[in-house]
Amino acid sequence: VNWHPTEDELILHYYGEAPNDIRSATNAHLAACASCAEAWRELNAVLGAVTAVPVPEPGEGFERIMWARISRELPPRRTGWFHGRLALGALAAALVAVIGGTMTWITLTRQSGDNPPAVAEAGGTDAQERVLLTALSEHLPQTEILLVEVMNTQPTAAEPDAWTFLRTTADELVASGRLYRQTARQTGELQVANMLEDLEGVLVEVAATPDAADWRDVDFLRARIEDDALLFKVRAVASDIRGRQNRLTYSE
Amino acid sequence: MHPDDAAAVARARRGDEDAFRLLVERHSRSIYRLAYRMTGRAEDAEDVVQEAFVKAYKQIDRFEARSNFGTWLYRIAFNCAVDYTRTRQHRDRPESLDVLERRAPETKGPGADDLVFATEIDGSIQRALSELSDEERAAFLMRHYQGCTIDEICQALDLKTNAAKHAVFRAVRKMRAALEPFVVGRPSRAQA
Numbered sequence: 001v002n003w004h005p006t007e008d009e010l011i012l013h014y015y016g017e018a019p020n021d022i023r024s025a026t027n028a029h030l031a032a033c034a035s036c037a038e039a040w041r042e043l044n045a046v047l048g049a050v051t052a053v054p055v056p057e058p059g060e061g062f063e064r065i066m067w068a069r070i071s072r073e074l075p076p077r078r079t080g081w082f083h084g085r086l087a088l089g090a091l092a093a094a095l096v097a098v099i100g101g102t103m104t105w106i107t108l109t110r111q112s113g114d115n116p117p118a119v120a121e122a123g124g125t126d127a128q129e130r131v132l133l134t135a136l137s138e139h140l141p142q143t144e145i146l147l148v149e150v151m152n153t154q155p156t157a158a159e160p161d162a163w164t165f166l167r168t169t170a171d172e173l174v175a176s177g178r179l180y181r182q183t184a185r186q187t188g189e190l191q192v193a194n195m196l197e198d199l200e201g202v203l204v205e206v207a208a209t210p211d212a213a214d215w216r217d218v219d220f221l222r223a224r225i226e227d228d229a230l231l232f233k234v235r236a237v238a239s240d241i242r243g244r245q246n247r248l249t250y251s252e
Numbered sequence: 253m254h255p256d257d258a259a260a261v262a263r264a265r266r267g268d269e270d271a272f273r274l275l276v277e278r279h280s281r282s283i284y285r286l287a288y289r290m291t292g293r294a295e296d297a298e299d300v301v302q303e304a305f306v307k308a309y310k311q312i313d314r315f316e317a318r319s320n321f322g323t324w325l326y327r328i329a330f331n332c333a334v335d336y337t338r339t340r341q342h343r344d345r346p347e348s349l350d351v352l353e354r355r356a357p358e359t360k361g362p363g364a365d366d367l368v369f370a371t372e373i374d375g376s377i378q379r380a381l382s383e384l385s386d387e388e389r390a391a392f393l394m395r396h397y398q399g400c401t402i403d404e405i406c407q408a409l410d411l412k413t414n415a416a417k418h419a420v421f422r423a424v425r426k427m428r429a430a431l432e433p434f435v436v437g438r439p440s441r442a443q444a
Contacts (some may be wrong), residue, residue, distance in 0.1 A: 008421045015395055015420075017402055045435045046428045050396060053377050055288045058298075062284070063277040066301055070276055071269065073306045 004036055005029060010043055076145065128187045133245050135180055136192065140238040143173055143199060147231050150206055151222055163209060170206035177203065195233050202230060257321040265312050272312075276305055279322055282398065283329045289393045290333035292378060300336050304329035319407065323400070327408040330390045373434045380430035384423050391416055392423035 005013065005026050012018040013026045030037050146169055153166065177196050184193035202224055209217055225231065257278070263271030280301055287300035307328050308315075315324055381389060390409055394400040400408065405416040 007425070008417075011421055011424050012417070017417075042432065042435075043424075043428070046431045047396065047424070049373055049431060049435045050377055050427060053374050055285050055397075056294060058281065058284055058294070063280050066280045066284075066298070066305070067273050067276050069298075069302045070305045070309075071273070073302065074269065074272075074309050 003029065004033065007039070007043075010036075010040055014043060014047060128183065129244075130248060132180065132183050132187060132189065132192075133241050133248070135176075135183075136241050137238070137245060139173070139176055139180060140234050140241065142169075143177070143203070144231065144234045144238065146170060146173060146206070147202070147225055147234065150218075151225065151231075167207050167209055170203045174200055174203045174207055192237060195237050198228055199230060199234065202228070258317060261312065261315060261317070261321055264309070265315075272305075272309055275308075275321065279325055280305070282322070283325060286326060286329055286393055286398060287333050289381065289397060290330070290389065291337055292382070296336060300329060300333045303332045303336070307332065320404065323404045323408045326394060326398070326400070326404075327410070330394075330408065334386045334390075373431065376430055376434055377427075380427050383430075384426060385419075387411070388419045388423040388426070391419035392427070395420050 003025070005022075009018065009022065009026065013023060016023075018026060030040050146166065149166055153163065177200050181193050181196035181200065184190075184196060202221065205221055205224070209221075257275065260271040260274045260278075264275065283301050283304055284297050287297035287304070288294065291297050291300060304325065308325055311328070315321065381392075384392060387409065391405050391411075394405050394408060395402070402413060402416050402420070405411065405420070406413055409416065409419075411419065
């Protein structure tokens with residue numbers, strides 16, 4: 001017997017990874033060579049013992065439990081974002097319609113003198129406030145998510161789509177944000193208007209990020225977000241808006 | 253790839269969480285087994301399963317449709333398990349060892365020798381596994397326990413064929429060195 005399988009060849013043989021011709025030659029050899037047969041038995045004994053170590057099987061509801069844990073951690077669905085933006089667009093259109101209608105109504109009632117102007121203005125302001133609050137209650141959380149993504153996403157070649165998505169989203173948030181900012185000024189919501197103005201500057205920068213954005217672009221954006229405390233401001237205003245919405249609901 | 257994985261992956265890519273849930277239900281147990289072998293603790297293995305699937309969901313756009321989803325997932329899980337064990341070095345005593353050591357002194361009466369022997373060898377296997385390099389351990393676990401082929405290991409661990417084979421060879425040699433004193437010359441556990 002001139003040929004003896006090496007240890008590596010025996011390992012491949014054990015796992016069924018040896019080529020067919022080597023496999024049959026090895027089988028024939030093991031039947032004839034006592035020393036190789038002994039080595040083969042030892043390999044089988046060791047690997048057989050390893051196989052016998054049990055892994056405790058998780059319980060019956062394992063998949064359900066894991067899904068409950070995993071689903072909580074999944075990021076927002078992009079389709080959800082898309083539909084959310086469609087909804088925002090509709091909301092923005094509604095806002096324009098309501099504000100336009102309200103202003104027209106106020107003008108007409110002032111001219112006709114049918115109602116005292118103060119009452120008319122109060123009614124109109126309430127309606128504008130509600131619509132603005134509703135719009136911002138959608139707009140600000142989406143802006144917050146975008147800012148968090150900017151703080152955590154790298155414009156790497158490995159994920160080119162991630163920044164494309166951020167750019168597109170920022171562009172859409174700029175458009176709707178401008179409308180809300182104008183409305184906020186008209187309704188005397190100066191704090192909100194100023195915050196939206198600060199936000200707009202950063203969103204414009206994100207939307208204008210070049211395709212070949214690098215660390216310097218991202219660092220600049222992050223520094224601006226941090227220096228202006230934008231995430232804090234967005235969260236604070238969003239929280240204030242939720243409170244005002246609740247008060248309006250309870251006062252009805 | 254499971255025949256329905258491709259469809260589920262395509263739906264999950266469009267943001268369909270129900271489709272992703274199917275993938276979790278289909279693959280979480282095998283990922284758990286791999287994670288358990290890597291970490292040695294049930295709780296850690298569950299954390300790794302969770303992290304692996306969340307990462308897979310975030311990166312699903314990068315999955316190439318012609319690839320095997322299970323193999324791709326193994327790769328993610330393997331990386332998660334390596335990171336997990338590295339960042340939690342304080343848990344350097346796998347649960348199974350603790351359990352085995354607590355169990356050993358209680359084994360008295362008929363068959364106690366066999367149980368003590370089983371305890372010793374289980375402990376030795378866990379120790380031997382923990383002393384393999386990350387690459388050797390992953391390649392060995394995938395080949396030995398999960399039945400992955402060398403090609404699948406190459407894909408999962410991003411290795412060339414020879415590197416994957418040699419990772420398995422080195423792992424088996426180390427396991428033999430650690431276990432032969434216990435195993436050779438004794439009847440197999442199945443026979444015992």
